[in-house]
Amino acid sequence: MTTKQFMFVNRKAPYGTIYAWESLEVVLIAAAFEQDVSMAFLDDGVYQLKKGHQTKGIEVKAFEKTFGALEDYDVTKIYVDQESLTERGLTTDDLALPVEVFSRAELGKLMEEQDVVLSF
Amino acid sequence: MLHIINKSPYDRPAFYSALKTGEGAILLIEDGVYAAAKGGVAEAKLKAATDKFKFYALTADLEARGIADRVVDGVTLVNYAGFVDLVAEYKTNQSWL
Amino acid sequence: MKFAILVNEGPYTHQASDTAFNFAKAVLAQGHEIFRVFFYHDGVNNATRLTTPPQDDRNIVDRWSKLAKTSELDMVVCVAAAQRRGIVDDGEMKRNGKDATNLAPGFRISGLGQLVEAGIQADRLVVFGD
Numbered sequence: 001m002t003t004k005q006f007m008f009v010n011r012k013a014p015y016g017t018i019y020a021w022e023s024l025e026v027v028l029i030a031a032a033f034e035q036d037v038s039m040a041f042l043d044d045g046v047y048q049l050k051k052g053h054q055t056k057g058i059e060v061k062a063f064e065k066t067f068g069a070l071e072d073y074d075v076t077k078i079y080v081d082q083e084s085l086t087e088r089g090l091t092t093d094d095l096a097l098p099v100e101v102f103s104r105a106e107l108g109k110l111m112e113e114q115d116v117v118l119s120f
Numbered sequence: 121m122l123h124i125i126n127k128s129p130y131d132r133p134a135f136y137s138a139l140k141t142g143e144g145a146i147l148l149i150e151d152g153v154y155a156a157a158k159g160g161v162a163e164a165k166l167k168a169a170t171d172k173f174k175f176y177a178l179t180a181d182l183e184a185r186g187i188a189d190r191v192v193d194g195v196t197l198v199n200y201a202g203f204v205d206l207v208a209e210y211k212t213n214q215s216w217l
Numbered sequence: 218m219k220f221a222i223l224v225n226e227g228p229y230t231h232q233a234s235d236t237a238f239n240f241a242k243a244v245l246a247q248g249h250e251i252f253r254v255f256f257y258h259d260g261v262n263n264a265t266r267l268t269t270p271p272q273d274d275r276n277i278v279d280r281w282s283k284l285a286k287t288s289e290l291d292m293v294v295c296v297a298a299a300q301r302r303g304i305v306d307d308g309e310m311k312r313n314g315k316d317a318t319n320l321a322p323g324f325r326i327s328g329l330g331q332l333v334e335a336g337i338q339a340d341r342l343v344v345f346g347d
Contacts, residue, residue, distance in 0.1 A: 002337050009214060011137070019217075019225075022258055022298065029329040035337070043137055083140070108141025112121045116336040117214040119344055120225060120258065124343070126236075150232045180239070200243035207341050208218050208249070215344040217225070 004115035005036045010045035011119065014063055015055070020048050023120040024066055031073035038077035038114075039070075040107055041099075042084045049080065049095040064096050081107055121145070122210035125152035126217070129162040134216035139169050147198070147206055148177040156182070158190040170194045178203060220244045221339035222254045223332065225346030227262030228277035229270070234263050237345035238280060245288050253291045253335040254281075256324070258346070261299045264292075266321035278321050285323030292324045293331045 008027050014020045031037050041049055048063055055062040070078070080099045085091060092099060102110070111117055121144045127134040128151040135155045138146060148156050155162045156177040166175060175195040182188040182197070191197065198206065207213055222241055226233035237254070244251055256263055268278040285292050294304055300313070306320040320326065336342050 004337055006333075006336060011134075011216070019258065025297065026257075026329055026332060030333045030336075033330065033333045033337070035333065043133060104137075104140040105142045108143070111141065111214060112144070112212055114212050116342050117212055118223070118336070118342070119215050119217050120346065126232075126347075149236060200239045201247060203240060204220075204243045204247050204249065207220070207343055213341065213343060215346065217344065217346040 001034065003034060003036055005113065006030045006038070006116045006118065007111060007114040008037070008039045009111070009117060009119040010039060010041045010048055011043040013044040013047040014053070015058060015060060019120040020045070020063070021061070023118075024063070026118065027075060028066075028069070028073055031070075031075050037075050038079060038110070039075065040079045040081070040110070042081035042104070042107065046080060046084045046088060046090060049097055049099065050090070051094055051096045067097050070097070079107060079110060122147060122206055122213040124149060124213060124215045125155065126150035126215070127152055128154040129165070130154060130160070135162065136165065138216050139165065139173070143172040145174040145176065145206065145210060147203065148175070148195075149181055149203070150178075153177050153181045153185060153187065156191050156195045157187045158192050163192050166192055167194065176202070176206060218249045218341065219252045219339045220249055221252045221335035221342040223335075223342060223344045223346075224254065224256050224260040224263060225258040225344065227259040228268065230259075231347045233345040233347060234260070234277055235275075238277070238284070240343065240345070241284065241290070251288070251290055252339040253293055253331065255332045255335055256292070256294045257298050257329075257332065259302065260346070261294045261302050261304045264294045264299070264304050264321050264324040265319045267319050268321075282321050282323040290323070294320070294324050294326045295332070296326050296328055299326050
């Protein structure tokens with residue numbers, strides 16, 4: 001099968017809408033299709049990666065467990081926008097996953113190299 | 121690459137967020153076309169970026185919103201066929217939803 | 218050139234489905250091919266045949282169905298998103314013990330793999346949403 005570069009751009013916060021969760025489902029399928037998958041988190045998307053989600057009170061599944069499964073699917077290219085973290089008072093220590101931090105311009109270059117960019 | 125923006129810059133940061141990626145083309149559609157209207161705060165931001173980005177806006181969406189007669193200079197108007205051509209022209213496109 | 222289209226919002230609330238439809242028509246008019254239109258998130262609501270808009274309004278669902286017929290479009294509704302939102306065909310009705318179906322003509326329900334495949338097979342994939 002042809003392998004293409006798929007980037008999933010996550011710009012939305014978790015839980016307030018379902019986009020982030022359903023996006024994650026596509027990421028896992030793309031990885032199962034053995035595509036070259038990366039995930040980029042910018043703007044409110046960085047909140048998806050925040051450690052310590054306790055979602056019992058709102059009765060929805062938490063992200064952390066599924067994020068943990070990404071490595072099993074060989075999804076290791078997790079890119080985060082530095083400016084979005086800083087704007088929100090976050091550092092990589094606050095995140096649930098090991099990530100690579102880039103400037104917005106560097107992320108722009110990475111986006112440009114992709115075959116398919118999916119945003120939800 | 122081609123960035124497709126469908127959000128008003130007065131509501132959500134998609135337009136400004138895309139501008140920060142560096143360079144390329146930006147197509148304004150749906151509520152995104154408000155970024156191309158003269159006289160607003162977004163005008164200066166758009167004009168400051170014309171050396172790095174080519175700007176396009178979808179005519180039908182400008183007309184629907186009553187702002188087709190006040191488009192910032194330097195923004196090229198396209199119809200749906202022009203939208204298709206832009207997508208074909210650039211290898212990569214991203215919708216800033 | 219081969220295009221694929223992803224629609225992430227339902228009809229009427231957001232303009233996404235209208236824009237995607239106009240874009241699809243323009244793609245075909247330019248002599249390009251549409252490999253697939255994939256409906257995800259609330260976009261699956263574009264596929265309910267029970268939609269009844271006022272007579273002086275566009276019928277977004279019928280419009281997609283007609284375009285699928287005249288242009289032999291492959292229009293796929295994500296099964297997981299459809300199950301969450303109650304978009305049902307015969308197979309889903311039987312499998313999940315429901316008492317009705319509502320999938321409009323020209324749409325079919327299938328897995329997310331169809332979206333990834335569209336990304337692989339098409340030269341361009343364009344996302345419409347909110």
